[in-house]
Amino acid sequence: METIIKTEDLSIAFGGHWAVSDVSIDIKRNIFTSVIGPNGAGKTTFFNLLSGQLSPTKGRVFYKGEDITKHSVIQRTRNGIGRSFQITNVFPNITVLENVRLAIQSREQVRFDLFRHFKSYRQFEEEAMNLLETVLLAEKAEIPAASLSHGEKRKLEIAMLLALNTEVLLLDEPTAGMSLEEVPAILNVIKNIKEQEDRTVVLIEHKMDMVLDLSDRMMVLFNGELLAEGTPEEIMANETVQAAYIGGDPNDSTTT
Amino acid sequence: MMKRLQTSTWVYLLIAFVLMLLPFVKDDRWFLFLMIQIFVFAIFAMSYDLLLGYTGIVSFGHAMFFGIGAYSVAVTMSRLDSTFSSFLLGVVVAVIISGIVAFLAGVLTLKLKSHYYAMLTLALAGMFLYIAERWRSVTGGNDGFTFRIPELPGVLQDHRNVVIYLFTLLSMVLLFFGMKRLTESPLGRVLVGIRENDQRVESLGFRIMPYKVLISVVSGVIAALAGVLYAVSLRFVNTQVFDIEVTLDALLMTIIGGVGTLVGPILGSAIMNLSHHFLSDLASVHWIFQRWVILFGIIFILVVIFFPNGIVGTIQKKMHERKMKQRVKQVEKQSAKN
Numbered sequence A: 001m002e003t004i005i006k007t008e009d010l011s012i013a014f015g016g017h018w019a020v021s022d023v024s025i026d027i028k029r030n031i032f033t034s035v036i037g038p039n040g041a042g043k044t045t046f047f048n049l050l051s052g053q054l055s056p057t058k059g060r061v062f063y064k065g066e067d068i069t070k071h072s073v074i075q076r077t078r079n080g081i082g083r084s085f086q087i088t089n090v091f092p093n094i095t096v097l098e099n100v101r102l103a104i105q106s107r108e109q110v111r112f113d114l115f116r117h118f119k120s121y122r123q124f125e126e127e128a129m130n131l132l133e134t135v136l137l138a139e140k141a142e143i144p145a146a147s148l149s150h151g152e153k154r155k156l157e158i159a160m161l162l163a164l165n166t167e168v169l170l171l172d173e174p175t176a177g178m179s180l181e182e183v184p185a186i187l188n189v190i191k192n193i194k195e196q197e198d199r200t201v202v203l204i205e206h207k208m209d210m211v212l213d214l215s216d217r218m219m220v221l222f223n224g225e226l227l228a229e230g231t232p233e234e235i236m237a238n239e240t241v242q243a244a245y246i247g248g249d250p251n252d253s254t255t256t
Numbered sequence B: 001m002m003k004r005l006q007t008s009t010w011v012y013l014l015i016a017f018v019l020m021l022l023p024f025v026k027d028d029r030w031f032l033f034l035m036i037q038i039f040v041f042a043i044f045a046m047s048y049d050l051l052l053g054y055t056g057i058v059s060f061g062h063a064m065f066f067g068i069g070a071y072s073v074a075v076t077m078s079r080l081d082s083t084f085s086s087f088l089l090g091v092v093v094a095v096i097i098s099g100i101v102a103f104l105a106g107v108l109t110l111k112l113k114s115h116y117y118a119m120l121t122l123a124l125a126g127m128f129l130y131i132a133e134r135w136r137s138v139t140g141g142n143d144g145f146t147f148r149i150p151e152l153p154g155v156l157q158d159h160r161n162v163v164i165y166l167f168t169l170l171s172m173v174l175l176f177f178g179m180k181r182l183t184e185s186p187l188g189r190v191l192v193g194i195r196e197n198d199q200r201v202e203s204l205g206f207r208i209m210p211y212k213v214l215i216s217v218v219s220g221v222i223a224a225l226a227g228v229l230y231a232v233s234l235r236f237v238n239t240q241v242f243d244i245e246v247t248l249d250a251l252l253m254t255i256i257g258g259v260g261t262l263v264g265p266i267l268g269s270a271i272m273n274l275s276h277h278f279l280s281d282l283a284s285v286h287w288i289f290q291r292w293v294i295l296f297g298i299i300f301i302l303v304v305i306f307f308p309n310g311i312v313g314t315i316q317k318k319m320h321e322r323k324m325k326q327r328v329k330q331v332e333k334q335s336a337k338n
């Protein structure tokens, strides 16, 4: 199978602390990979390196065979790496609908049109509304994003990511902070993406049980290092993983 | 097919129409002059709000563009003859110089943290003030100079102030609708995104630099046009146009009226100019009315505390809240029926 994202000795240090250290991994196209690991393991930092928010101290990132280590966030997004953020990262004082609409506008490359009214691109708004329905946020379309609850903001993040329609979706703890009733619906959205089998999904999750049956592959980060990589079965059977992560606190099912 | 205009557009056009009739009812010199000031500073404050309210860029040197506009047209018209073509030439010079300065200021600093733009514009404005003071042969130094504007044909010459009033009003209306379209365009929506969260705009795949530079140029050029109108309406220019107080006026008008709206700066300009005019008359009652900076300092603080969204912003918010409440009620009714 074809590799879409590859990292080589990917490492980053903050001060003297290696938040991600020597992570080398191959992510295959149209495969669902979960990244698990305890708090502070370096999962989000690893995403920041893939999507370009941070540049590595050492190592390289490849996308479709091309070295993109030096590419900006913008270039990577335009080339097909989209991401959602764990710490909510939306446009607070504009409406929920407009948040999603902006993402669609970017995807459609409507960048410097300054003479037409933005509503003349009606289909953008319709599509944004559909996406909000998908993530169960349609009634909130007209309120400013700042007044959403934490869980709702996570849904908005997902809608914005879906709007970009990128080949690679990096999801950072998409269900964290949602109420328990909402989680299945959102997992369903993610499951649907997976079933279409035309996207590469990398999903960070804190709770291992939640992603076991969703994932094709799993990677375990611990103290910035890649502890193990394999199928869910392999990960479950892996003793190091058991000892370091699952064994550490078997009842740990809190999310941050 | 005729496109239906927004209701608000009709309201704006109606107000413009009423304003157009005003000088035919009341054509006192002081009154026309006061209204012209309101229009000029409304244009200037709107251009400032493109930066501050729509894109989140703070400028401390916006007066520089105002001054460039004022001096460009004044110098051109006093050097050449006072004809319409030299007026037009003056406008072109104003647009070119302000555009170049705004472009350079933008390119040099907008990649950096936001306060660099504020500092650089402040420094540049100081530099332009210095040049205007020192380059006496052209600018007449501190005292400035008067210049003549072209004679108007026939009876119009007798009502020159009314003509200038209408011309400034027309400019304001056209620029208002132009800026309104800009802010409601897809590009304008990206600007708002930049104001809200510039990093997120990048992670959606927009490069933010071109937007910031572009709006810096648009805003600078429009501010220069306000300066042109200012000089022409006074037939006089001096170094005060470069004063930091001019920038502060724009800031106050924008904040009092409503940041992130275009009607706000117009309203802010009206409030500031009207109160400046009428409060100064009260100077004989109490000295505080002469210290109008103090007064506005106080008003400013009160506005920021009680109406952080400005007048227009507060009204918009109230209206939106009412609309949302109604919608919630509708939804509740619907679900009660089912």
Ligand SMILES: Nc1ncnc2c1ncn2[C@@H]1O[C@H](COP(=O)(O)OP(=O)(O)OP(=O)(O)O)[C@@H](O)[C@H]1O
Binding pocket: A014, A019, A037, A038, A039, A040, A041, A042, A043, A044, A045, A046, A086, A206, A256
């Ligand atoms: N910008 C930064 N500057 C300094 N230290 C950082 C920065 N970002 C992350 N870190 C540190 O790097 C380590 C890894 O953080 P990271 O956010 O990647 O963990 P995580 O696996 O995503 O944890 P969580 O499950 O809590 O989200 C932590 O010790 C964190 O304090």
Ligand SMILES: [Mg+2]
Binding pocket: A043, A044, A045, A086
């Ligand atoms: Mg994290």
